[in-house]
Amino acid sequence: MTAPSRAVALAGQRLRRDGVQLTLWIVGAAVLAAATYAGVQSAFGSDDARRSLLAAALANPVILLFRGLPSGAGEGAFVAFLIVPFLCLLAALMSAFLAVRHTRAEEESGRADLVGATSAGRMLPVAVTLLHGAAANTAFAIVVALALIAVGLPASGAVVTGAASGGVGLVFLGFAAVAAQVFRTSRAANTAGVSAILLAYLVAGVGNALGTPSDDLQRMESAWPAWLSPFGWAENTRPFSDDTLTPLLPALGSALLLGLGALASSRRRDVGASFLGERTGPAEAHPALRSPTSLLWRLSGGAVLAWSAGAVLAGLLSTTLGSVIEEIGAENPALEAMLARMSAAEGSLEQGILTTFFVMIGIFAACAGVQGIVRVRQEELHGTAEPVLAAAVGRERWLGAAVVVSGIAIALVLTAGVAGASLGIAVSSGEPDLYRSAAVAAGGQLVAAAVFAALTALVFVLAPRATLPLGWGLVATAAVVGLFGPVLGLPDDLSGLSPVAAAPVPVGDGTDIRGLWWMIGTAAAATVAALTLMRRRELAPGG
Structure with missing residues (x-):
């Protein structure tokens, strides 16, 4: 079997295994995006209502810790303010769990040994996992964009929204793939991935809260901490307002470097091993463990x-x-x-x-x-x-x-x-x-x-x-x-x-x-x- 054939076979196995889960993640995100637009029309249908809420958020920036980056009171920009961070969060969690499930978890269960016994080699399973995750994030971006277009929002902003969420997903796909090489158990790798996601979310929120508001309190310019976070990069694409993809360049660069790091790391360790070993436990259990x-x-x-x-x-x-x-x-x-x-x-x-x-x-x-x-x-x-x-x-x-x-x-x-x-x-x-x-x-x-x-x-x-x-x-x-x-x-x-x-x-x-x-x-x-x-x-x- 040639190398491309082996890669196709592994990719098919991953797709069959993940079909239902990925469908739930992607369709759920699209439904959430479309429903948010309907909710905005119902609860904040007037321009004055949206302006009032944005002014409240910019006048009290701590609110921005849990929302997006204000970019105007238009319907699309307001939807992006409410939903972009959560779409990015869903893409990031989907990607991190996918990466660990097909790398470290496979090694824990012993299934990686069966693949390793073939001519697949050490790097191919990680490479196929990264390609599989990239395809999942591409599908995530496309379906979210189509959902926003279907409800009547401009196509340019919808595409930027999808690209922003997919870009964040790619970053944490690479991060979790590296974590799977570093930690001994899938639980530790998943914990590292989720912790990094939540930390990045918080850093972006802090950067937005510390930013500079416009005079009319309708737009916020992020402070420097937001530019340290993939969530900050995604939010600064400003869908339905500026519609710029330039802030996603650091995300693509980071995803590429992390992916290459995961591939290189997989060559330098044995199957089942990790760069951080488990701690040695005490010789005798504590009485509390009886x-x-x-x-x-x-x-x-x-x-x-x-x-x-x-x-x-x-x-x-x-x-x-x-x-x-x-x-x-x-x-x-x-x-x-x-x-x-x-x-x-x-x-x-x-x-x-x-x-x-x-x-x-x-x-x-x-x-x-x-x-x-x-x-x-x-x-x-x-x-x-x-x-x-x-x-x-x-x-x-x-x-x-x-x-x-x-x-x-x-x-x-x-x-x-x-x-x-x-x-x-x-x-x-x-x-x-x-x-x-x-x-x-x-x-x-x-x-x-x-x-x-x-x-x-x-x-x-x-x-x-x-x-x-x-x-x-x-x-x-x-x-x-x-x-x-x-x-x-x-x-x-x-x-x-x-x-x-x-x-x-x-x-x-x-x-x-x-x-x-x-x-x-x-x-x-x-x-x-x-x-x-x-x-x-x-x-x-x-x-």
């Missing part, structure tokens, strides 16, 4: 701390921005109405802001909870579950330990969010009633996050192979509905299907319980079913 619960906590504790750190920051912003945005909302009825939908009609705008941020914190908590369940699936896949179950540990007790760890993780993340909110109230001399509001919002999100963890546990028992895609897919879908539902103008009945959006919220001096009872019932029923059915389920290391 139970499956403590062992799982030891394996998951670092990730929980990371989610908790994000929750503290979001909680702090939830109460320090409230008074500022309340003043803005009085001048922008569209913004006030959107925020009111996320709390309740009787609630104050400050409560609406707090509720909005606690939706984000609830998503962090759900991620921490799902990650705890996904961890046992990874232990099963890697064969490390067998030594635990060979001891006096039943299968239901093993899964029960994961459920307990997930519950602790959820509670810790939300407690961190309340702590951040309380600090913000104390620093900004906010209303004392906001302490109660933060506690109520956190309690509601705790129930919502428990639903995700319980459903993921049930999927783990019934369909082990679907644990990762379904567990994270449920969280991702709920996050889009919860965070973008009001912007997209989604019906309340549809938004209510997302646990993070249906969670109880503070309303004045009371509480709107919303979907509390059905969420408690769902979480309890799924947990009991998972633990009961686990007694009859055999280990499925490769299935």
Whole structure:
């Protein structure tokens, strides 16, 4: 078999394996882009409403930490301000997971040895993975552009939007491919990739927040930190305004260098080896590792701390921005109405802001909870579950330990969010009633996050192979509905299907319980079913 034939065969294998996942990433991004345009027309249909919101963002630059780069009040430019960073985020995550899945994860599972036993060589699998990822990002860019053109936006801006998101995806495709050469496990490589993505997102936000606004408060010129981040490069293409592709040149250059680095690194190490070896553990285990619960906590504790750190920051912003945005909302009825939908009609705008941020914190908590369940699936896949179950540990007790760890993780993340909110109230001399509001919002999100963890546990028992895609897919879908539902103008009945959006919220001096009872019932029923059915389920290391 010739080298081109081997490459085609490997590419076909990757395409068959990734077809469903890539379709969900790409089509989901396109639907989000098109729906954002429809939402802007509904919620910010007038030029005055869009100008007012942009002026609010530029007058209070900390808002830009979580949005794009303002480039004008036109419909297209306003859509780009809302959606470009999130499209880039989706492309980056898609690319990073793809790169690790076909490199380091293949080596962990032993499948890379089978490929290496042929005449493929060491570099070909990495090279094909990079080409496969480049094709996926090209498809991502094209489909997003077509979606924006289909809703009536100018083709030039749509093409720039697609190119910007695809360019960011290429950068992190190369970064994750290098991380897969450096780290010993796919978990470490994925963690490095996601951490780099979130850091780059934050650096771009800081650069935008520190930028120079125009006199009419409709446009922001990024400060230098934004130019250190692929997200900053993408946002400075300014779709539907300047429509320039020049800022993407650093992205293409970085992607090329990282790809070449991954290829060169693959030649200098053995299959299964890494440039950073695993740490040598102690000769004897700590007494705290005598139970499956403590062992799982030891394996998951670092990730929980990371989610908790994000929750503290979001909680702090939830109460320090409230008074500022309340003043803005009085001048922008569209913004006030959107925020009111996320709390309740009787609630104050400050409560609406707090509720909005606690939706984000609830998503962090759900991620921490799902990650705890996904961890046992990874232990099963890697064969490390067998030594635990060979001891006096039943299968239901093993899964029960994961459920307990997930519950602790959820509670810790939300407690961190309340702590951040309380600090913000104390620093900004906010209303004392906001302490109660933060506690109520956190309690509601705790129930919502428990639903995700319980459903993921049930999927783990019934369909082990679907644990990762379904567990994270449920969280991702709920996050889009919860965070973008009001912007997209989604019906309340549809938004209510997302646990993070249906969670109880503070309303004045009371509480709107919303979907509390059905969420408690769902979480309890799924947990009991998972633990009961686990007694009859055999280990499925490769299935």
